Amino acid sequence: MSDTSPSEERTSKNFIEEIIEKDLQEGRHNTVLTRFPPEPNGYLHIGHAKSITLNFGLAQKYGGETNLRFDDTNPVTETVEFVENIKHDVKWLGFEWARELYASDYFEQLYECAIQLIRDSLAYVDDSTSEEIAATKGTPTRPGTDSPYRSRTPEENEDLFRRMREGEFPEGTRTLRARIDMSSSNMLMRDPVLYRIKHAPHHRTGDKWCIYPTYDMAHGQSDAIEKITHSICTLEFMPHRELYDWLIEKLDLFPSRQYEFARLNMSYTIMSKRRLLRLVEENHVDGWDDPRMPTISGLRRRGYTPEAIRDFCGRIGVAKRDNIIDMSLLEFCAREHLNKISLRRMVVFDPVKLVITNWPEGQFEELESENNPEDASTGTRKIPFGRELYIERQDFMEDAPKKFFRLGPGRSVRLKSAFIITCDDFFKDDNGRLTEIHCRYHPDSKSGSDTSGIKAKGTLHWVSIPHAHKIELREYDRLFKVENPADQAKQEEKDFTDYINLESLRVIDDAWAEPAVAGDPSDQYFQFMRKGYYFPDKLSTLEKQVFNRTVTLRDNWARKNK
């Protein structure tokens, strides 16, 4: 990545960077190898972006590498479709993995690890049902009890385990458990299940296996096999660390170490794959890439740039305390980048006709306007100007307050890149609705060569009616009505879907764009002047252009008038 965002200039280190520097300094490691380990059972979201940025960023910073490793140990929920989308999202974010790996690549080695544990009397085959295991597990305040199968001999265990692999037993009838301590204060150390029987095909290994390792059996060993130096995960895995270390020690593997950081939470949205899945499956949204979703694909479709997302991930920091990041920070990052790269265009969202009474009928003039005042290299474009224009209905007020810098009877404004006009008259229909505005233009006030001496405080965007073309705009609002839907649902004993904002999508189908919008490519970021940043929806066509509002412009006027 070549761009340097402010957050990348930050000099303070987060706690993981401090650990790495200490490890490097003390010679514990002389390189840094991280991994991003998604389970291919859903789409990536902005929380994953934080993890991706952290893992890849750390490796980049210390001259190391990052593996992309799919944690595919549960074949019933995982698919190649998810694998492909995850790869696409990581690439789109701008990261390149050193190796593309799968936990399933290690199934044979993991099986050998299990055999070793059995031979060392550290694991046993348990014939208990899942209910029985749960019942004897104890509670956080009460110790569990030993399984009746706990004292089987290594020989018997090895035989049984081999036969589990051979497919001799039905699903759910037997598991391989670690023999640790049923009275441990850490529930995960109470003889955790290492292998379970699943007569299900795997998206990579097909029918080769009918026993699959659990997360704990697979993750740490995969890290160790790859020689991952720093295995970074979220806080909820903290209790797993003891088991992670136990397995690495007992199996005498490469000493990968696990470090936990607080996952990202954002206001007015949810960040769990399970809940996002429900939004999709229950059709609360248009799919994983619905522009209101906090998924990477949703943000992409909405018009967020990878640069903005990376910048955001750098700014939110990495720590261990629970957090809930204000959506406005993400929006700030979007505006900051989009301001630099988006092409300015004029689009009238709610048109009202404006007639320039002293401009000859049928006559037009091509005016020039900058594509982006922040970037002169983007050049200029031509905009047709004529007698009949559309302006924004909101830009006219019959009885306007003094601070209203727009149009009203007798008031003058600048039409962006065109002339200053003065309002002489206006017309309303029987319902009192404004139908037409009459103005006269000042010929010597032309943009760039204004000698009129008229001071117009306001500048309006506009389009020439005969040249304008109709487009559709989609305006999005927060998906939920409350700041923390998951939390509040828990507290109020409701379902998080009860808090869905039913007005999170508003379609504007009577918007009129200047000609330059018409032929623009589908991956172009726009700023519709005085309105916001817009990005063509994936279903937009040349015949019917549809744009998603990424984020509005900051609007001091609207804010003050609240």
Added chain:
RNA sequence: UGCCCGGUCGUCUAAGGGUAGGACAGCAGGUUUUGGUCCUGUAUGUGGGGGUUCGAAUCCUCCCCGGGCAACCA
């Protein structure tokens, strides 16, 4: 009520015994042919009580609050 984490402006995040700083959000100005951008200024914070120390956000201690932990999910 057991074990493990954590608690610094509204929200994030620094300061690791020596001036509590930055960002976003807010507020007040300036510039501006986008009420955008840019620029300037400004308010707000160490959960509480004890201790150690010349000096504590930082070390000790008690308390309070928040989160996690009883899936053959990851």
